[in-house]
Amino acid sequence: MNLDLTGKTALVCGSTQGIGKAAAIELALLGANVTLLARNEEKLQEVLDELPRKKSQKHRYLVIDFAKTNQVRPKIERYLAKYPKVHILVNNTGGPAGGPVIDANPEQFIQAFNEHIVVAQILTQSVTPSMKEAGFGRIINITSIGMKQPIVGLGVSNTIRGAMGSWAKSMANELGKFGITTNNVLPGYTTTGRLQKVNEMRATLTNKPIEEVEQELIKDIPIGRFTTPQETAAVIAFLCSPAAASVNGVSIPVDGGKTSSL
Template sequence: MNLDLTGKTALVCGSTQGIGKATAIELALLGANVTLVARNEEKLRETVEELDHSSGQLHRYVVADFSNHENVKEAIENYLRLCPDVHILVNNTGGPSGGPIIEAETEQFIRTFQMHVVNNQFLAQSVVPSMKKAGFGRIVNIISTSVKQPIIGLGVSNTIRGAVSSWSKTLSLELGQFGITSNNVLPGFTKTSRLDAVLEMRSLSSGKSKEETAEQMQASIPIRRFSEAEEVAAAVAFLCSPAAASISGINLPVDGGKTESM
């Protein structure tokens, strides 16, 4: 099985913590040159130092705030002037705060759509030309199992994640002829700061402790535990590899079997 990414350059968003960071680490271990993208420069510097360099990889970082599209646009355009060849794009942006969809403000939908769909579209448009030139491209979007089974209390997130899924499927249909795949990885309950926020929200609404809430949530997962960020990253890395060349346009849950749909 060919998992070798030597000579390939990966742009990984939201890569200073959680699944994004775990993905950057995994791609570097497969030989890729990794460019981290996040808003905290101190954490970016620290994370770059953690990436594997044993195959002579050259790792970089870009400071960009995904809540500000113009900032993302300027930062990525500046980066691509210096480093125009990108073979792998991992879109990974934190989700919005929870709550019933009927209570969500219009501005929350607009802001979240811009953070996820608009930024993803800009990034894809920016890197696809170099992917076409290389005859190799991988776009992987880390979204949520909510695209298969909406999650109660995450109304805005459910809506926007679904939009990203449809966007990605459309890309797969348009770009496959150029050796470019587009897929979505759908994490379930994964040990990240996002899970901590969900636990806090559910604990407050139920009146139960976070520990009790966590136990109940884990009991609903067939493997009876939360996933590790590294387990999700392994799925992302495989989809980025040469071995996954015929896999495109899919939604891949990494959720311990919790999603009940096929």
């Protein structure tokens, strides 16, 4: 099975922590040159130093804040003017704040739409010319099982994840003929800072110890535990590989079986 990414360049968003960081490391292990994208330069430098370089890769980082949508296009275009070849794009943005959908204000939806859909659109438009030229491209969107099965208490997130799914499927249909695949990876309950914050919110709302909140979640996961970022990153890396050339337009939960739909 060909998993070799030697000579390929990957842009990995939200790559200073959690699944994004794990994905960047996994792609580097397969030989890719990795450019980290995030807003905290200090953390970017720390992760940059951790990336494997067994195949003499040249890793880089780009400081970019997806909350400032109007700055995304000029920053990515300046980067591509220096380093134009990109073969892999991993779209990954922190999830919107939790809460019931009925309580969300319109601005929350607009902000989340901009940070997830609009930013993904800008980045994809920017890198696809290089992918078309190479005849090889991988666009991976790290979203949530909320795309398939809405999660209670994450109303805005569920809404935006559904929009991302439709966007990605449309992109897959349009770009497949160029050797570019577009797929979604749907994390479930994963041991990240995001899950910790959501569990703390649930504990506060229900007046329960956080350990009890965690066990209530785990009881609905067939494998009996939370997923690790590294396990999710392994799926992302496979989808980026030459071996996954015919996997296009799909949404793959990595949730230990939590999602009840087929």
